[in-house]
Amino acid sequence: MSTAAYAPSRAEARVRLLVPWLLLAVLAVLPAAGLTPNLIRLLFITFVWVTTSLGWNLLGGFAGQVSFGFAVFYGLGAYTAALMIDRGVNPYISFVAAGIVPAIASVLIGLPTFRLRGPYFAIATIGVSEATRVIMNNLSITGGASGFRIMEKGPFRQVDHYYTALGIAAIAVTVSLLIVNSKFGMALRAIKQDEDAAADLGVNPFAYKLAIHAVAAGLTGIAGGVFARYAAFINPPGVFAFQTSIYILLMPVIGGIGTVWGAVLGGLVFGIVEEQLVANFPQIHLLLYGGLLILIILLEPDGLAGLLGKIYRRVRRSRRADGNTHSGSREADEVLRRAGGG
Amino acid sequence: MTFIDFLNLLIAALLLAGIYAVMSVGMTVIYGVMKIVNLAHAGFMMMGAYFAMELNERLHLDPILAALLAFPFFFLVGIAVHWLLVRWLPHSDRPTLQSLLLMFGLWLVLQNIGYLVWGNTDRSIFTPRTLSIIDLGPISISTLRLVVFVAAVGCMAILEIALSRTWFGRSVRALIQNRYAGRIVGVDDEKTARLTFGMGIAFAGVAGALLATLYSFDPDFGRPFLLRSFVIIVLGGLESVSGVALGALVLALVETFSIFFVPAAYQPAISFAMLVVALVVLPGGIASLWAKRRRLA
Numbered sequence: 001m002s003t004a005a006y007a008p009s010r011a012e013a014r015v016r017l018l019v020p021w022l023l024l025a026v027l028a029v030l031p032a033a034g035l036t037p038n039l040i041r042l043l044f045i046t047f048v049w050v051t052t053s054l055g056w057n058l059l060g061g062f063a064g065q066v067s068f069g070f071a072v073f074y075g076l077g078a079y080t081a082a083l084m085i086d087r088g089v090n091p092y093i094s095f096v097a098a099g100i101v102p103a104i105a106s107v108l109i110g111l112p113t114f115r116l117r118g119p120y121f122a123i124a125t126i127g128v129s130e131a132t133r134v135i136m137n138n139l140s141i142t143g144g145a146s147g148f149r150i151m152e153k154g155p156f157r158q159v160d161h162y163y164t165a166l167g168i169a170a171i172a173v174t175v176s177l178l179i180v181n182s183k184f185g186m187a188l189r190a191i192k193q194d195e196d197a198a199a200d201l202g203v204n205p206f207a208y209k210l211a212i213h214a215v216a217a218g219l220t221g222i223a224g225g226v227f228a229r230y231a232a233f234i235n236p237p238g239v240f241a242f243q244t245s246i247y248i249l250l251m252p253v254i255g256g257i258g259t260v261w262g263a264v265l266g267g268l269v270f271g272i273v274e275e276q277l278v279a280n281f282p283q284i285h286l287l288l289y290g291g292l293l294i295l296i297i298l299l300e301p302d303g304l305a306g307l308l309g310k311i312y313r314r315v316r317r318s319r320r321a322d323g324n325t326h327s328g329s330r331e332a333d334e335v336l337r338r339a340g341g342g
Numbered sequence: 343m344t345f346i347d348f349l350n351l352l353i354a355a356l357l358l359a360g361i362y363a364v365m366s367v368g369m370t371v372i373y374g375v376m377k378i379v380n381l382a383h384a385g386f387m388m389m390g391a392y393f394a395m396e397l398n399e400r401l402h403l404d405p406i407l408a409a410l411l412a413f414p415f416f417f418l419v420g421i422a423v424h425w426l427l428v429r430w431l432p433h434s435d436r437p438t439l440q441s442l443l444l445m446f447g448l449w450l451v452l453q454n455i456g457y458l459v460w461g462n463t464d465r466s467i468f469t470p471r472t473l474s475i476i477d478l479g480p481i482s483i484s485t486l487r488l489v490v491f492v493a494a495v496g497c498m499a500i501l502e503i504a505l506s507r508t509w510f511g512r513s514v515r516a517l518i519q520n521r522y523a524g525r526i527v528g529v530d531d532e533k534t535a536r537l538t539f540g541m542g543i544a545f546a547g548v549a550g551a552l553l554a555t556l557y558s559f560d561p562d563f564g565r566p567f568l569l570r571s572f573v574i575i576v577l578g579g580l581e582s583v584s585g586v587a588l589g590a591l592v593l594a595l596v597e598t599f600s601i602f603f604v605p606a607a608y609q610p611a612i613s614f615a616m617l618v619v620a621l622v623v624l625p626g627g628i629a630s631l632w633a634k635r636r637r638l639a
Contacts, residue, residue, distance in 0.1 A: 118436070119379045119437040120437075124618050127572070127614040127618045128618060130614040131615050134608060134610050137607070242565065289450065290448070290449070
């Protein structure tokens with residue numbers, strides 16, 4: 001990863017530690033600053049997307065298992081929360097359940113499909129998600145194809161929803177950061193690079209993939225549940241749509257696959273751009289993302305985060321060259337960049 | 343189920359298998375030579391359907407003729423796509439996620455160009471042939487399906503001849519077997535890959551045009567057929583053209599006869615479930631069953 005390619009100075013490291021907290025603090029006080037309901041809704045949706053993006057990134061980015069089936073978890077989470085809230089269960093308890101049900105489903109899906117590797121796994125997940133939608137379209141307890149309307153007792157308070165979404169996004173970031181720096185995260189990275197080699201080193205790829213799949217599915221399911229409570233109406237062609245899977249995959253890939261902040265960036269960009277574009281030009285929206293995906297795959301595999309990092313380093317380097325210090329550092333930087341980006 | 347029912351279903355399944363084979367064979371050759379899982383196949387099938395529709399509506403061409411014209415047109419499109427995008431991918435003798443995502447991006451682009459140009463209403467191609475039926479006593483065959491079947495079998499036959507008789511075909515088979523050995527004996531792998539990609543896309547276009555005469559379509563047309571194509575090429579062992587015919591037959595039979603056992607609403611789930619089962623249980627395709635037995639003997 002290119003972000004690991006150079007050692008940050010101590011001041012820089014301090015800034016890096018501060019930025020997320022600052023961001024969280026700003027987002028926490030924002031509603032008090034008098035945002036319009038429409039802006040709060042935009043941010044709410046964006047946080048939901050950021051959570052799913054981080055969830056997908058755990059499996060797709062860290063462990064290298066590209067899945068086209070995350071709508072299954074999103075939808076299961078949405079339906080779990082919907083059914084429980086509708087029966088009068090506390091919404092926050094429902095959200096926990098909305099994480100547990102998809103996690104169990106992810107194990108059931110993973111048991112057969114993780115025997116497949118790379119693109120074969122990806123293709124199998126398309127099959128799983130399509131089959132799930134067909135089944136959910138025909139189940140009677142969920143209202144089938146006509147959808148499910150959620151009756152929640154009590155007044156509707158948009159700010160509650162905002163803080164819930166902000167909370168789950170923060171949880172997703174924390175979980176991702178904890179995993180990426182842990183032994184578990186390193187094992188996942190080993191699996192991503194070479195499954196057989198990882199197995200030789202004593203990592204059980206199958207078990208690790210199942211575990212991270214469950215965590216990713218849980219986060220995605222909670223996001224689905226939070227969305228369902230806000231939307232108050234869900235139906236299988238909506239939450240279980242192949243489109244939903246596509247969105248969840250596009251965000252981290254475009255933002256920067258395999259890095260926590262890349263996934264966050266992808267979710268932020270996607271959520272904000274989506275809300276503005278989808279209402280007016282739904283086709284241009286996906287056309288744009290398809291084109292962006294092609295460009296990123298061919299030109300900048302590290303995504304927007306990688307691109308920003310590159311620009312940042314170039315600016316820093318040119319500033320340093322102006323001061324005419326460290327004559328060898330440019331080459332060293334270049335070597336490091338190549339080594340890291342390869 | 344009476345014997346007549348059985349026979350009618352069997353014929354329907356056979357006719358379906360023909361179009362299924364054409365639809366999947368393009369994916370197989372691209373996978374075999376380049377190890378690229380072509381998700382954009384669905385997008386080109388959709389484009390093929392609209393290609394036939396436009397020719398039919400504007401120039402009043404017979405849709406079957408339009409399907410045949412789709413071959414050279416989409417061949418050139420495929421070569422252009424290869425030149426523009428695919429050749430920049432790093433070579434690999436295993437399928438990479440990079441190529442999967444690239445083709446996926448291309449599919450998104452094609453699909454949404456479709457939405458922009460033709461909107462999201464269902465379209466269909468209607469000709470006098472659409473509803474006519476050949477009656478053979480108790481057995482009845484849809485004329486259109488028969489015509490489509492003949493066109494499909496014709497395409498497969500031409501492909502088979504091209505692969506077995508021409509220098510290009512021999513190069514393709516060499517690269518499918520072993521890319522490096524092929525290069526050592528003087529196969530131009532770049533050129534062969536370009537032509538193969540063109541051919542794969544051409545078959546997608548033809549299949550889309552043929553399917554458009556049977557079903558209504560919208561810009562999301564290719565997706566269910568994409569999954570069926572996956573089932574077929576996995577059943578067929580991924581890299582073999584004759585395996586595709588076998589896989590197509592198996593899927594068509596299962597789909598056609600499952601109406602006796604599975605409620606119609608759950609019907610689409612069959613091919614999706616089969617996809618997962620086939621990938622997990624039979625990664626080497628149906629032919630691997632015989633191969634295994636032979637090894638044991």
